[in-house]
Amino acid sequence: MRWKRRKRSHKAEKVLERLDEKLNRQMVGSLLACVHCGMCTDACHYVLANPGDTTYAPAYKADRIRRLFKRHKDWTGRIFPWWVKAGSVFTDEDLEELRDIIFGKCTNCRRCSLNCPMGVDYATFNRMARGLLVSVGIMPEGVAVVSKDQWEIGNQMGVLKEDYLETLEWMAEELQAELEDPTVAIPIDKMDCDVVYSINPREVKYDPRTIADAAKIFHIAGENWTMPSEGWDMTNFGLFSGDDELGGAVARRLYEKVIELRGKKLVISECGHGYRSTRCEAPNWGKFDVPFEMESSVITMLRYIKEGRIKVDKTRNTRPVTFHDSCNNARSCGLFEEPRELLNIVCTDVREMYPNRAENYCCTGGGGAMSMSEYTPLRLKSAKIKADQLKDTGAEIVVTSCHNCVDGLTDLIRHYKLGMEVTQLVNLVANALVIEKAGVAAEQEDEVEVKGGEG
Numbered sequence: 001m002r003w004k005r006r007k008r009s010h011k012a013e014k015v016l017e018r019l020d021e022k023l024n025r026q027m028v029g030s031l032l033a034c035v036h037c038g039m040c041t042d043a044c045h046y047v048l049a050n051p052g053d054t055t056y057a058p059a060y061k062a063d064r065i066r067r068l069f070k071r072h073k074d075w076t077g078r079i080f081p082w083w084v085k086a087g088s089v090f091t092d093e094d095l096e097e098l099r100d101i102i103f104g105k106c107t108n109c110r111r112c113s114l115n116c117p118m119g120v121d122y123a124t125f126n127r128m129a130r131g132l133l134v135s136v137g138i139m140p141e142g143v144a145v146v147s148k149d150q151w152e153i154g155n156q157m158g159v160l161k162e163d164y165l166e167t168l169e170w171m172a173e174e175l176q177a178e179l180e181d182p183t184v185a186i187p188i189d190k191m192d193c194d195v196v197y198s199i200n201p202r203e204v205k206y207d208p209r210t211i212a213d214a215a216k217i218f219h220i221a222g223e224n225w226t227m228p229s230e231g232w233d234m235t236n237f238g239l240f241s242g243d244d245e246l247g248g249a250v251a252r253r254l255y256e257k258v259i260e261l262r263g264k265k266l267v268i269s270e271c272g273h274g275y276r277s278t279r280c281e282a283p284n285w286g287k288f289d290v291p292f293e294m295e296s297s298v299i300t301m302l303r304y305i306k307e308g309r310i311k312v313d314k315t316r317n318t319r320p321v322t323f324h325d326s327c328n329n330a331r332s333c334g335l336f337e338e339p340r341e342l343l344n345i346v347c348t349d350v351r352e353m354y355p356n357r358a359e360n361y362c363c364t365g366g367g368g369a370m371s372m373s374e375y376t377p378l379r380l381k382s383a384k385i386k387a388d389q390l391k392d393t394g395a396e397i398v399v400t401s402c403h404n405c406v407d408g409l410t411d412l413i414r415h416y417k418l419g420m421e422v423t424q425l426v427n428l429v430a431n432a433l434v435i436e437k438a439g440v441a442a443e444q445e446d447e448v449e450v451k452g453g454e455g
């Protein structure tokens with residue numbers, strides 16, 4: 001059989017040209033290693049929610065990208081294209097069809113990667129393929145909008161600087177009233193702090209209570225901390241869109257701000273993709289040698305308790321809770337024991353969901369899926385797997401250390417009428433905080449001294 005020469009669209013040409021730049025050892029290994037054993041098939045929530053439809057199988061979806069590699073970069077595909085199922089893209093419609101697979105039928109959760117005996121990491125080259133399409137402007141509209149906001153406004157929800165600063169001021173006032181202490185503050189751009197605290201713009205826009213709760217914990221712990229006035233967004237849409245340039249630029253803004261403030265440690269609030277991007281991936285995207293420590297706020301809170309800097313009373317959180325592992329935190333960053341340890345310290349009734357930790361199912365809002373409204377019906381259909389998992393726990397509240405998962409879970413809980421609430425560890429820790437009023441603490445110390453004297 002002879003390979004027929006067909007004219008390609010400009011975008012198809014560019015995608016194939018750029019494929020070369022994106023290939024590295026890890027990517028090529030995953031593109032070559034699949035033996036089509038099918039062991040990853042049932043790992044995918046899309047497969048489980050669409051029984052009998054083989055087009056959702058990870059290996060099938062991966063082959064839609066692999067065929068390009070085989071045809072253009074692998075000698076077997078150049079000589080025997082029919083034998084190794086090599087193929088190409090020619091038209092913009094071909095690219096759009098690919099878009100609906102790589103954005104619409106995969107959340108890049110990496111559950112199939114974990115279940116592959118050959119070490120194929122489909123999610124990694126799915127992200128690479130997203131980046132190729134994004135580079136020629138083929139992507140879901142939501143991805144284009146959010147990426148533009150993060151490039152131009154500096155955060156992925158288009159929050160203006162004045163709105164951000166006003167929200168921090170408002171939260172500081174709320175805390176002053178709650179703690180009856182006019183000295184409580186959310187310090188902005190304070191130099192030489194031990195902790196610079198970065199957040200997800202969702203917290204400013206939809207969930208400012210998480211900022212107040214974190215501030216309360218820092219205040220009670222006596223932390224020398226600050227929040228940056230700019231470059232404060234620790235999320236990174238580059239992870240979802242596959243655009244390494246965006247990913248690098250976004251993270252550099254935050255890294256450079258911490259350096260400008262001479263901060264000793266960057267603490268990242270509860271956000272799976274933000275944590276993975278900022279701490280693990282973005283130093284490579286941005287080619288930046290990060291000179292300070294980075295920590296998830298989950299670890300910070302746990303440390304404060306262990307060091308005796310804050311005291312908590314778990315009887316303040318008695319409703320049954322379960323924990324949802326964010327794919328990015330757990331599967332990609334190994335952060336699954338610390339949140340459980342913390343949860344068990346601040347709650348009385350913790351119920352595990354199965355499977356969990358690295359084997360947990362995606363909230364189905366991962367990989368930027370919440371921004372891609374055209375795929376919402378498919379997302380919610382695939383969320384049945386997560387809904388069943390949640391229901392089986394019998395818990396009233398699902399706790400997660402990821403803002404993206406909060407949205408994904410909230411949406412599926414509403415859709416499947418589960419009647420559960422979604423919250424984060426910061427809220428539970430803040431609720432369990434034992435706050436000793438200065439006068440009361442001093443009185444208690446005096447009492448101890450007096451008792452000591454009597455003995």
Ligand code: SF4
Nearest residue numbers: 034035037038040116
């Ligand atoms: S488990 Fe690995 S080798 Fe088997 S089909 Fe899936 S990706 Fe291919």
Ligand code: SF4
Nearest residue numbers: 044106107109110112
């Ligand atoms: S990365 Fe997740 S969503 Fe994508 S194919 Fe694998 S298991 Fe399915």
